[in-house]
Amino acid sequence: MSNPSEKTRYLLDKNVARYAIAGLRYGHLRPLSREELDALAFWRALERQGASLFISHTSFHILRRLAGYVEVQTLLDSVDVLWPTRYYARWARRLHEMTGLTREDCAQVALGSFSSNLAGSILGVHFLVTCDQSLITGYRHHFAALDRRLHSMTVQLRAPFNQAALPRLVEPTQFLDK
Amino acid sequence: MSRIIERTASSVAPVEQIARLIQRFDRREKARLVQLVPELRTIRPEEANLPAVQEELMTYFDGRLARHPELRPMQDRDPFVGGLTVAAFFALPEAEQDRVWGQAHAEAERELGAYEQPVREDALPAR
Numbered sequence: 001m002s003n004p005s006e007k008t009r010y011l012l013d014k015n016v017a018r019y020a021i022a023g024l025r026y027g028h029l030r031p032l033s034r035e036e037l038d039a040l041a042f043w044r045a046l047e048r049q050g051a052s053l054f055i056s057h058t059s060f061h062i063l064r065r066l067a068g069y070v071e072v073q074t075l076l077d078s079v080d081v082l083w084p085t086r087y088y089a090r091w092a093r094r095l096h097e098m099t100g101l102t103r104e105d106c107a108q109v110a111l112g113s114f115s116s117n118l119a120g121s122i123l124g125v126h127f128l129v130t131c132d133q134s135l136i137t138g139y140r141h142h143f144a145a146l147d148r149r150l151h152s153m154t155v156q157l158r159a160p161f162n163q164a165a166l167p168r169l170v171e172p173t174q175f176l177d178k
Numbered sequence: 179m180s181r182i183i184e185r186t187a188s189s190v191a192p193v194e195q196i197a198r199l200i201q202r203f204d205r206r207e208k209a210r211l212v213q214l215v216p217e218l219r220t221i222r223p224e225e226a227n228l229p230a231v232q233e234e235l236m237t238y239f240d241g242r243l244a245r246h247p248e249l250r251p252m253q254d255r256d257p258f259v260g261g262l263t264v265a266a267f268f269a270l271p272e273a274e275q276d277r278v279w280g281q282a283h284a285e286a287e288r289e290l291g292a293y294e295q296p297v298r299e300d301a302l303p304a305r
Contacts, residue, residue, distance in 0.1 A: 009304055014283050015276060022268055024243065025252050027236040030224055033272075040235045057293075061286040062259060069256065070249040074242050083295035104280055107287065112304075120297045124304040163303035 007052045009125035011082055011115075013108055016042070016129050016172060017059050017075065024071035035131045042129065042172030047078060054082045054125060056111055080117050082125065087153075087161055088114035094149065099142045105135050112167030113150065123160045128167040136169045 012020070019039035023032050027040070046053055055063070060081040066072040092110035096103050112128045130136065139146075147166055154164045190198075200211065212218050228236075243251070252258075254265035260278040267275065 006302065014279060018275070018279050023235075024239055025264070025268065027232060027239065028225065028228070029222070031228055032232055037232060037235070040239065041231075044235065044238050056283075057290060058283045058286040061290055062282050066258070068249060069252045070243050070246045071252055073246055073249055074239070077242070077245070084293065085295050085297050088294070089292065104284065116295045116297045116301060118295070120295060121301055122304070123297055123301045126304045159299050160297060160301040160303055163305060165303060165305050167304065 007050065008127070009052045009054060009122065010046060010127045010129050011054045011056065011108070011112055011125045011167065012039075012059075012079065013128060013130040013132065014056065014059050015131060017055050017063070019131070020075055021071050024074060038131065038172040038176075041176050043075075043078065045176055053079045054117075055079045056108060057081055057083045082111055082115040083118065084111060085114045085116050085123070085161075087157070087164070091150070091153070094153070095146065098146060098149065099138060101135065101138050105132070109139065109167065109169070113164045114161070124164060125167050128169050129172055130169060131171060133171075136171065139169050 015035075016039050019033070019035045020043055023036040023040040026032060026036070032040070043053070055075075060076075063072050063076060067076060088110050091114055092103070092106045095101065095106035095110055099106065101109070108128060108130075113124045115124055116122055143166065150164065150166055154162050156162070157164075200208065203211065252264045254263060256264045258264045258267040259282045260267065262270075262278065267278065270278065
């Protein structure tokens with residue numbers, strides 16, 4: 001059996017988590033929105049692939065208070081939690097300065113690079129999954145410059161932070177045909 | 179009733195067989211049926227017309243939801259986030275849901291403070 005840490009890691013942005021919960025809540029009651037359907041389809045597809053799904057520490061902080069609802073607990077069953085590590089706050093500030101993206105968006109992107117699970121066995125995720133097209137476009141526009149800046153920031157850091165990488169931002173639909 | 183249903187053509191779905199039976203009821207019998215199955219009052223017509231892809235997804239997730247018989251599903255009046263009930267939150271326009279959800283995350287970030295998770299030196303990077 002492979003080490004779970006070696007699987008491809010996906011961070012669900014806060015709205016993908018919300019769409020998934022809404023999908024479970026209303027899936028038998030009304031036609032779901034495109035985003036809600038995509039969130040559920042993505043969740044099922046990646047679960048079948050055995051991928052590692054994560055939510056942010058802030059999403060977990062909110063959802064654990066709602067864990068008495070079966071829809072929320074079902075999502076929590078499927079994900080692990082990403083906690084910020086050293087350099088997270090610094091990188092989030094730099095992302096904001098360089099890109100002009102909102103602080104909230106930069107915090108999510110920074111978590112993709114400087115975060116770990118409670119075991120401390122991983123650093124960051126491969127993909128940040130979001131339905132936010134403007135975030136994806138803005139991030140891709142700055143990606144090369146961010147990559148250079150991250151490299152210059154991390155090159156002299158001790159392991160494992162010298163291996164920190166930028167996550168790729170993708171929409172849930174990108175994985176549905178795999 | 180089962181014998182009536184059995185006599186009906188096997189290609190007809192059970193729910194449609196039962197519908198044919200109910201159609202023979204007079205109004206008093208139909209009223210009694212609603213009394214015996216009160217959930218019928220809450221059903222909206224669009225619930226019967228969900229897209230096939232959605233039905234298929236929900237079949238998958240129904241299995242997941244069933245793993246927690248000790249928990250209950252959200253109800254409209256249950257508290258959700260931002261001081262709103264489940265019904266009030268999900269009735270908001272998308273932009274408003276986004277704002278309230280984002281606000282809850284900003285509050286969570288403040289409450290959690292500057293926690294930093296220790297990482298092992300041999301932690302696996304996402305490369």
